[in-house]
Amino acid sequence: MALLIGLLVVWLILVVVGITVKALFWLIIVGAILFVATAVIGFVKREALGRKR
Numbered sequence: 196m197a198l199l200i201g202l203l204v205v206w207l208i209l210v211v212v213g214i215t216v217k218a219l220f221w222l223i224i225v226g227a228i229l230f231v232a233t234a235v236i237g238f239v240k241r242e243a244l245g246r247k248r
Contacts (some may be wrong), residue, residue, distance in 0.1 A: 197235040206230035 206229045213222030
């Protein structure tokens with residue numbers, strides 16, 4: 196769980212850096228995609244683990 200939260204924080208930092216430095220627009224896109232993907236994977240795994248118990 197800590198790894199998931201750490202990854203989400205890293206992706207948010209990438210998005211913020213991309214927003215503040217307008218030349219790094221691609222960083223906004225990459226950070227947003229990775230943030231959403233990590234959140235979805237974490238939610239799916241949490242749901243799967245919850246159903247096994």
